[in-house]
Amino acid sequence: MRILISVLLAAGLWAQGQRTAFEPGAVWPDTDGKPIQAHGGGILLHQGVYYWYGEDKTLGNFNRTGVAVYSSKDLLNWKREGLALPKDGVPELFRESGVCERPKVLYNKRTKKFVMWMHLDDQPYAVASAGVAVSDRAVGPFHFEGYSRPVKFDFGYPEKDRTNQKELGGTYRDMNLFLDDDGRAYAFYSSEDNWTMYVVRLNAEFTGPELPVVQGKTWQRIMVKDQREGPAPFKYKGKYYLFSSACTGWKPNRASYAVAENILGPWTVKGDPSVGPEAETTFRSQSTYVLPAPGKRKDAFIFMADRWNPEKLQDSRYVWLPFVVQPGDKIELKWADRWDWSVFSK
Template identity: 40%
Template sequence: MFPRRCRNLVFGFELIGAGVLHGKRILWTFLEIKGERMEMRNKFRKSTTLRCDSQSKCLISVVIGSLMVCILLLSLLSPTSRKNEMGQGIQIRTSHHLHLRELQEVEEENIQIPPPHKRPRRAPKRRPKRMTPLIDEFLDEDSQLRRKFFPDHKTFIDPMITGNDSMFYYPGRVWLDTEGNPIQAHGGGVIFDERSETYYWYGEYKDGPTYHAHEKGAARVDIIGIGCYSSKDLWSWKNEGIVLAAEETDETHDLHKSNVLERPKVIYNSRTGKYVMWMHIDNVNYTKASVGVAISDYPNGPFHYLQSKRPHGFDSRDMTIFKDDNGTAYLIYSSQGNSELHVGPLSEDYLDVTNVARRVLIGQHREAPALFKHKGTYYMITSGCTGWAPNEALAHAAESIMGPWETIGNPCIGENKMFRLATFLSQSTFVIPLPSSYPNLFIFMADRWNPADLRDSRYVWLPLMVGGLVDQPLDYNFRFPLWSRVSIYWHRKWRLPQGWNSLK
């Protein structure tokens, strides 16, 4: 049976066709009265009945025709629905009447880009032409908009202060831990530990000076280690310390402070009872392009570093790991010079890759993958490859985590157009699923990198929801199903629904 919406669309389409045929009959009657071109009547008149050799063939024709009409009308209505939604402002819609408290609609904020600075006549241009004015200002340390991108430390988020601002996320503000220090967990991810009923947030600890190792090198901070924070409510975070520390003396070690340690992700292996951390390991020139593995008996460490390698024999840079419902874990990483992503299952102990891998999003130059699963469908958010500069996020969907993956458009909603095309001046790192009582709601984790002072990079956490039509027409090729839309909503201030935490 077709969905009711499709049946109604088909019925309406048939009514339109019947009206057209009725109009044709009137026209032919008029021509008959006039006596003009009587011989044309039978030549061009089309039958209004279906002619079938058998009842089964007729039924098949009707089914195929109805499917074609549904696909055509859905593809036409998809962009129209999006325009209507954007014109009316942001509306959170779910089948369970879920309303996030204090969500502010900031659809088109008036951002005035200051005029370009005057430069000496022979001075080279500061940025490539491809940069938008907003991103150009974002990368300019002297920009008049600097305070908007990186709000003053006086506006920090302090979980120890109770009152009207309790439990509210302010994307882009300095976020303090329970001891009053800025959280240092960049490029990280979050796990929920069922044994301790606690959330753990792991990320790069960048509390050091930013510098360039050489003239053409990217901004960097020496490796300090991986920071870990624990929480019961995803808002107030206790500093658990550095759970994987840098190597200070051995220059040949992967974790020597002069190297690169990025994007740590942790999962728990119920068979071995170990917490396994995967991370991007590189040298200062980003030519090592490997993954590293560490293990621990406890979620708050310490983690013991094991080794690094190039997975499946390929270069690996931005990466993540994903644990499926059946316990199988996967490594997803940018490869082939960041031109494509590779996906492959891990071994049963999660300490190595298997010999199975699949190339996906070939030639699309995507990085910073963040995966999640919703109602049996796999979704992934990625960014473009522009270094520390923000760019447009894209959402992708697949029936199997091994692919094929189909791009379904930019998930960002709200703020002005330039902010949406720059992922709200941030880059994806992880997606946190909430308890089953809120099946459509997730938290999108992103980093707003500050290349002038990486320790002052900010966190952009926003509500992510799944549902509705995708935000751009798909190239329909009869591969069902049609993917649901992924929406990341911008809000200056928001919080999760009261009582969302099933642990309380």
């Protein structure tokens, strides 16, 4: 044991029993020593505590466990709080052979409720809908409210559309939530069978789209026919930024980011932010969230991504990398085997 502690101290990963540095791509244990299961996840900061929600893949693919939640005060050491939304908390269609993917949570100051959105689907990926659940506590349990597709829009449906978009609205798959400075919330998601990204303003309760749904006012199509998924939005100096990936299934691909003055667009694609070895696969990972780095710097952020292992999804890893927004909206993502908060003071 003494030898192990000495090794961890030398690596900068142990301080009085705690991790002190990020190690992208490595197994990330929780405070009980078990690998964190929060894939496709997102972070909520509430009253000084970070909550990490994500898919629990302990039993492999599909929704066989549910949405897990972890808490932390330093983003390094995470305590498992349990299942915020167990598999039995959603309709049977989305359990076992269905999916409950990319859960994200916002806190509504007006209603004092925690609101979770997720992508729900059956095994053929034909239901492709947004699920909504609500809780009085950050750690849950969340109560399932229902599922639907937020926007109906005739973009030119194919004659034989297996997802019934003409009747039900555009498909809802890879998604994220964004809370703006004015208190308005938005959902970003891959729609039109993953061909086009949608941005939709939510209602005052954050439980559905703002009504009436009006293109150009409450929602918009962005990155039209670009086939982007894994949306990860953030804001800096009044501008909106959006990381995304291409649509290649479990296989990693080249990331891209776009910038806009208005959240509904127009969005300008800036290209791939990754530099260095394995940049062409975003370091073998896919974007899931962007988190402002704690501290005084306003230009510092953390890029959160998943390194999927389709053969053993429970062993999928997390790739968290630091970056800053440089003048001219320039962003560079660089690989680091290990990093700590000092990187932002260099």
